[in-house]
Amino acid sequence: MELPSCLAVLTTTDAAEKAEALARGAVAARVAACAQVSGPVTSVYRWQGAVETASEWRVQFKTTAARYPALEEYLLGAHDYDTPEIIATPVVAGSPDYLRWLEEETAP
Secondary structure, eight states: OOOOSEEEEEEEESOHHHHHHHHHHHHHTTSOSEEEEEEEEEEEEEETTEEEEEEEEEEEEEEETTTHHHHHHHHHHHOOSSSOOOEEEEOOOOOHHHHHHHHHHTOO
């Protein structure tokens, strides 16, 4: 079975401006072809032994499996959370033209 070549990668942050900065930086660095910012969303999570609730903004990046390590490295360096959410989901199907564009835009 062939591994998916494209991924949707999710992170969250606590301000719209931070989300847009993460999105713009990743696209400018060509580690993502595009990024979509949505929010606010309400996040409920356990952190340091307590249940927390916070408003966050979601950023979904579109990238290739080959560029994922560079995107993760970018997010770990640019994000201000101690432990940022970085979750990759494989794209199992999509428009061939879109997926080709995605690969072209993330070429180093």
